[in-house]
Amino acid sequence: MSDVNKMIAAVLAYVGRGWPVFPCVPGGKRPIGRLAPNGLYNATTDIELVSRWWTSCPDANVAIPxxxxxxxxxxxxxxxxxxxxxxxxxxxxxxxxxxxxxxxxxxxxxxxxxxxxxxxxxxxxxxxxxxxxxxxxxxxxxxxxxxxxxxxxxxxxxxxxxxxNWSAVRSFLDPPKPVQAVRPHARRDTGVDHLAAWLAEKTKPGRNQALFWAACRASENGASEQELHELYRNMQFGHGFDERQAGRTVSDAFRRSNRRSA
Structure with a gap:
């Protein structure tokens, strides 16, 4: 099979899996502007359109969102x-x-x-x-x-x-710095209630990393996985951070802490 036929066959195979494709410049990673001016947002599973793309530029690289x-x-x-x-x-x-x-x-x-x-x-x-x-x-x-x-x-x-869970990966490789008490008179512990109050004030990117750190500390102090889910109940969601992701982060932290203590 020629290189051209191999590329077209691959494109059609990806489309057959339900994965939308779009063309990038031959030998590169940049979308071909005249064919896909909006890059990944032009990705499609339309067989006729992708056939026209790779007929127009047979050696175009293939990209998938x-x-x-x-x-x-x-x-x-x-x-x-x-x-x-x-x-x-x-x-x-x-x-x-x-x-x-x-x-x-x-x-x-x-x-x-x-x-x-x-x-x-x-x-x-x-x-x-x-x-x-x-x-x-x-x-x-x-x-x-x-x-x-x-x-x-x-x-x-x-x-x-x-x-x-990318947030868990980030927190493992680049752990957040130890948290200072918000108020001088606040208790210096890592209990669920204390950490939940601290997390409730987190409203910017980085909240998921803070949640992973807090869940690890609470788990190390004996909190159950069910108790850990109380940590994010009052947190602000949005900007790519939602309750499902928070739940995954807490579960990952619980598993990691228990592996380390086993």
Whole structure:
């Protein structure tokens, strides 16, 4: 099969899975403006349209939006100034990474780990060379090439239907600084009531990290998983932070704390 036919076959296979696609410049990650002027927002499963796109530009790279309609991706970077492999291995050793349903090697020597899609926002841990592609993001997919090297499928495990909690990953690799008491006369403890009052005042991005830290402290002091869910009842939601995500964060913190104490 020629490279052109291989690319078109891959595009149609992605569409067949219900994953919308859009074209990126040959050898690159930037959307082709004349075909997809709005980038990932032009992604489609319309077979006639995607056929026209790749007939017009047969060697265009293929990209798929990430998020709840498709999948989330943990991107392990491999660059001249640093690599994400040490952070990735720390996460694996700590049991923070569920099994991905697909693993792709990237042209730079990095890795894309695919998980069930969620509505979490995209993120980046630049110091650790890790990126998170979810709602509002996209990834270039096989058999696309960058600098003459291809994205390559390493493994696919359809049974591995797991989500990855990016906030928990962030908190594990970059723990929030110890919290100072809000008022001089406040009790210096890590009980659920005290931490819930502190969390209720959190109204800006970073709330989920603070919730993960607080849940770990309360769990270490003997709080049950049910009690931990009281931590976020009075928190303000919005800006990519909702009650379902808060519940996942608390559960992840409880499991992590109990693994460490076992």
């Amino acid at each position: 990430t998020g709840p309609a498709t999948f989330d991706v943990l991107d392990v970077d491999q660059k001249p100034d640093g690599t994400g492999w040490p952070a990735f291995n720390r996460l694996k050793a700590a049991g923070m990474l569920p099994e991905p349903f697909m693993v792709i090697t990237t042209p730079s020597g990095g890795l894309h780990a695919y998980y069930v899609g969620t509505d979490q926002p995209c993120g980046s841990l630049k110091r650790h060379r890790l990126d998170w592609k979810s709602q509002g993001g996209y990834v270039v997919v096989p058999p696309s090439e960058v600098d003459g090297r291809a994205y390559t499928l390493i493994s696919e495990r359809p049974h591995a239907q797991h989500q990855l």
